[in-house]
Amino acid sequence: MKRSIFLTLVLYLFFFSNGYGAISLKLTLDKPVAALTDTIIMKVRIDGAAKGALPNIQGLDSFDVSNGGTSTVFKMINGQSSYGIDYTYYLYPLKKGKFRIGPAVVNIDGKTYKSNKVTLVLTDDKEKGAHLERGPLFMEAFISKQDLYVNQQALYTLKLYRRVRIADLSLDMPEVGGLIIEQMAEPKRYSVTLDSKKYEVIEIKYILMPARAGSLSIPPAKMNMVVQQQQNWPNSFFQDPFFGFNAGKPVSLQSNSIQLDVKALPEVSKPDNFSGLVGAFDMNCELEPREISVNDSATYTIKVAGSGNIRQIPDLKIKAVDGLKMYQDKPVLDIKKEDERITGIKTMKWAIVPERSGKFQIPELSLWFFDPEQKIFKELKAGPTSIISTARSQKEKSELKVLPEGNNQTAIIARPKKNKKEVVQVGKDIFPIHTSESSIKGVWIFRYANMALIIILICPPVLCLGLFIAKRLTYKNNNSKLMTKSKNALKIFIKKNNHKNMNPEEIHNAALEYLNNKFLLEGGYLTRDEAVCLLVKRGVSENTSKKFETCLKEIEAVIFSGTKNKNLHKIQIEFAAIVKSIEKEIR
Amino acid sequence: MKQFFFFVFLILFSTSSVLAGEDVRRSLEQNFFQANRLYFEGQYLESLNAYKAVLEEPQFKSFCRIGGDLFYNMGNCHYRLGNLGYAILYYERAKIFMPRDADLKFNLEYLQDKIKDEIAYKAGIIDSVFFWVKALTLNELIIIFSIINFLFFFIVSLRFFYKTESIYYFFIFLLTSWLVSSVSLGIKSFRIYCDQRVVIVNREVEALAGPDKKDTLLFKLHEGAIVSFERSESDFSLIRLPDGRRGWLASSSVKFIVPDNS
Numbered sequence: 001m002k003r004s005i006f007l008t009l010v011l012y013l014f015f016f017s018n019g020y021g022a023i024s025l026k027l028t029l030d031k032p033v034a035a036l037t038d039t040i041i042m043k044v045r046i047d048g049a050a051k052g053a054l055p056n057i058q059g060l061d062s063f064d065v066s067n068g069g070t071s072t073v074f075k076m077i078n079g080q081s082s083y084g085i086d087y088t089y090y091l092y093p094l095k096k097g098k099f100r101i102g103p104a105v106v107n108i109d110g111k112t113y114k115s116n117k118v119t120l121v122l123t124d125d126k127e128k129g130a131h132l133e134r135g136p137l138f139m140e141a142f143i144s145k146q147d148l149y150v151n152q153q154a155l156y157t158l159k160l161y162r163r164v165r166i167a168d169l170s171l172d173m174p175e176v177g178g179l180i181i182e183q184m185a186e187p188k189r190y191s192v193t194l195d196s197k198k199y200e201v202i203e204i205k206y207i208l209m210p211a212r213a214g215s216l217s218i219p220p221a222k223m224n225m226v227v228q229q230q231q232n233w234p235n236s237f238f239q240d241p242f243f244g245f246n247a248g249k250p251v252s253l254q255s256n257s258i259q260l261d262v263k264a265l266p267e268v269s270k271p272d273n274f275s276g277l278v279g280a281f282d283m284n285c286e287l288e289p290r291e292i293s294v295n296d297s298a299t300y301t302i303k304v305a306g307s308g309n310i311r312q313i314p315d316l317k318i319k320a321v322d323g324l325k326m327y328q329d330k331p332v333l334d335i336k337k338e339d340e341r342i343t344g345i346k347t348m349k350w351a352i353v354p355e356r357s358g359k360f361q362i363p364e365l366s367l368w369f370f371d372p373e374q375k376i377f378k379e380l381k382a383g384p385t386s387i388i389s390t391a392r393s394q395k396e397k398s399e400l401k402v403l404p405e406g407n408n409q410t411a412i413i414a415r416p417k418k419n420k421k422e423v424v425q426v427g428k429d430i431f432p433i434h435t436s437e438s439s440i441k442g443v444w445i446f447r448y449a450n451m452a453l454i455i456i457l458i459c460p461p462v463l464c465l466g467l468f469i470a471k472r473l474t475y476k477n478n479n480s481k482l483m484t485k486s487k488n489a490l491k492i493f494i495k496k497n498n499h500k501n502m503n504p505e506e507i508h509n510a511a512l513e514y515l516n517n518k519f520l521l522e523g524g525y526l527t528r529d530e531a532v533c534l535l536v537k538r539g540v541s542e543n544t545s546k547k548f549e550t551c552l553k554e555i556e557a558v559i560f561s562g563t564k565n566k567n568l569h570k571i572q573i574e575f576a577a578i579v580k581s582i583e584k585e586i587r
Numbered sequence: 588m589k590q591f592f593f594f595v596f597l598i599l600f601s602t603s604s605v606l607a608g609e610d611v612r613r614s615l616e617q618n619f620f621q622a623n624r625l626y627f628e629g630q631y632l633e634s635l636n637a638y639k640a641v642l643e644e645p646q647f648k649s650f651c652r653i654g655g656d657l658f659y660n661m662g663n664c665h666y667r668l669g670n671l672g673y674a675i676l677y678y679e680r681a682k683i684f685m686p687r688d689a690d691l692k693f694n695l696e697y698l699q700d701k702i703k704d705e706i707a708y709k710a711g712i713i714d715s716v717f718f719w720v721k722a723l724t725l726n727e728l729i730i731i732f733s734i735i736n737f738l739f740f741f742i743v744s745l746r747f748f749y750k751t752e753s754i755y756y757f758f759i760f761l762l763t764s765w766l767v768s769s770v771s772l773g774i775k776s777f778r779i780y781c782d783q784r785v786v787i788v789n790r791e792v793e794a795l796a797g798p799d800k801k802d803t804l805l806f807k808l809h810e811g812a813i814v815s816f817e818r819s820e821s822d823f824s825l826i827r828l829p830d831g832r833r834g835w836l837a838s839s840s841v842k843f844i845v846p847d848n849s
């Protein structure tokens with residue numbers, strides 16, 4: 001916490017103080033003596049200035065220079081603060097010798113300031129081991145062979161030695177005209193000990209193949225990376241690479257250059273039909289089967305295998321033989337990248353079909369290549385190979401006729417296996433006009449299309465809407481009928497109840513029918529308890545409900561006992577009064 | 588008695604109109620076959636004129652009543668006559684009516700290779716989502732929609748009386764189909780009736796900064812290029828390329844894929 005407050009204060013003081021102190025320039029190199037393959041770090045410090053123009057440095061004609069960035073420096077010693085800017089440069093030497101670098105000149109507020117001069121001695125790579133010490137990060141290039149023939153393979157190896165943590169590694173391979181460069185397998189990582197120090201090595205291998213004779217120089221390969229610097233914050237989570245707070249310094253390294261002496265192939269002994277192959281090759285041929293029936297097919301295979309410029313293995317051609325048909329397959333080239341060389345096999349196949357019986361000879365095929373180890377041209381030969389064709393027996397012929405078309409065996413015998421080839425587009429043109437009378441038939445269909453379309457699209461929703469309206473109307477009608485029935489319940493009851501000579505069942509039924517009509521009930525009549533419950537539920541007073549129950553009880557007693565009751569008329573009148581009360585009290 | 592005369596009149600009238608229609612049909616077919624014959628005889632200009640004569644028949648007064656084959660054949664005639672722009676114009680018109688025709692597809696692709704301008708046409712979101720709209724004609728979409736429309740309202744009507752679970756699921760399925768097909772039909776109709784694409788029919792045209800010959804030359808377009816029309820002023824039309832560049836071209840150098848009378 002204290003540290004962060006201190007840093008904030010310092011930064012505040014630094015950035016908001018606009019004045020300059022006493023300005024001075026200092027030019028330094030990370031080493032006074034270096035090899036041609038080394039990268040020299042040069043720094044120009046401007047003390048007393050918080051900002052300023054880029055310094056102009058003299059004496060850098062013999063170097064490739066790349067900018068390594070700018071950093072600000074703040075120091076506080078015994079209460080006195082000082083600040084400045086560091087400009088970092090990477091120097092890649094172009095030639096050996098003794099060089100004076102500097103002074104660095106910078107213009108600040110109209111005043112010109114100059115730095116000191118430094119001396120740098122650059123030696124040959126070979127001398128380096130004697131008196132130079134390897135740093136924690138360096139790069140070397142090796143070649144397996146410097147004297148080569150045109151098209152001969154050589155192994156070019158780049159090794160990056162490191163004792164520091166690096167990130168964002170990228171490689172710039174040099175491009176050389178007349179040199180084919182092909183990367184081998186993935187880069188290897190391993191450890192070695194040099195000068196009693198353990199180094200992590202990243203090794204990348206390439207195969208080089210010169211395409212022309214002469215002296216070829218492979219310029220240094222460059223590797224760019226970020227070197228992760230150790231922070232003075234012990235056990236801080238900022239040191240965890242996950243958070244990406246580790247300070248990184250961009251570094252660019254270069255390897256040594258390599259000189260190649262490429263010789264042309266000897267013209268004196270060069271055969272006329274030389275294929276251009278350089279390396280070690282072998283060729284073999286195979287015919288399977290060697291004896292076949294007429295119109296059957298045999299497969300003739302030639303394989304050319306070896307290491308060298310295998311992509312240049314030519315497609316071999318067999319001379320035509322009278323009585324033999326030959327169909328060539330597309331040659332197949334199988335390339336393998338081994339640890340230190342490129343090898344491969346080219347397989348060429350022919351389907352050989354004898355047209356008549358007899359003994360035929362497939363002519364010899366030859367292939368010339370140059371062996372750079374023995375420095376001579378060598379010839380590879382395949383064949384000649386004999387093939388015997390026998391006439392098909394009568395039995396086989398008859399079987400051919402009898403067996404159905406779908407039989408696989410027959411298909412194989414009957415039709416000699418032919419080489420399938422891609423359909424080749426020979427010409428291109430538009431397709432012809434359409435002549436069918438149906439082309440203009442659409443007109444007649446369209447004559448009534450609009451009308452039909454309207455009918456088809458409009459009818460379903462209209463019909464659906466009609467059904468919906470009809471259904472709604474029916475529903476309303478039914479409801480109104482029921483409402484009328486409910487309203488007329490009293491009238492119906494009074495009409496029925498007005499008869500003087502009504503028997504008890506009729507009075508009982510008239511009362512319950514009134515309830516059914518009034519409350520739109522369906523099915524049979526209610527029981528006494530159900531009727532009372534319903535009346536109470538519909539807001540009829542308890543007194544009226546009780547009276548209705550009493551009357552029902554009395555009339556039911558008469559019905560079930562079978563006795564004559566002289567008070568029937570009185571009950572009738574009571575019912576009429578109760579029903580009128582119900583009409584008033586009902587909600 | 589009056590009714591009898593009325594029926595006799597009705598039968599005679601309908602018979603005569605059918606016979607008249609038959610005559611027109613025969614004449615149309617004759618013109619069409621004549622145009623085909625001229626094409627195969629190598630008289631492409633005459634064949635083209637004969638196809639145009641077929642198009643001028645009153646039955647074809649509406650763009651949508653013309654079959655794609657007529658346009659396709661006219662495109663072939665124009666190609667044979669060396670009019671690449673017109674050939675593409677007629678093939679594009681034919682594509683509206685027969686988008687899946689293999690011959691047309693091949694010929695269009697073949698002609699696309701011959702066009703000088705490389706214009707990248709991007710498919711919009713709607714085209715990607717409703718990918719089937721491009722592959723179907725307007726008529727096919729109408730038929731599909733009509734069937735779904737009928738079934739949908741049938742099931743809606745059925746639901747007024749029977750509210751079973753299976754009818755409910757049918758209803759949901761048909762409702763979704765109805766919505767999708769109606770939107771597809773809407774998109775297709777919009778694409779055809781609001782098609783603002785034009786084809787460059789001149790060998791080379793200059794796109795200017797304004798509707799005046801003196802205006803600055805912005806870029807050049809060649810026959811067969813398809814661009815979008817924005818508006819026209821005097822004898823110039825403002826067009827837009829798919830990459831957003833705009834320019835004024837002579838109106839005579841561009842033709843609408845879907846003509847105005849559609």
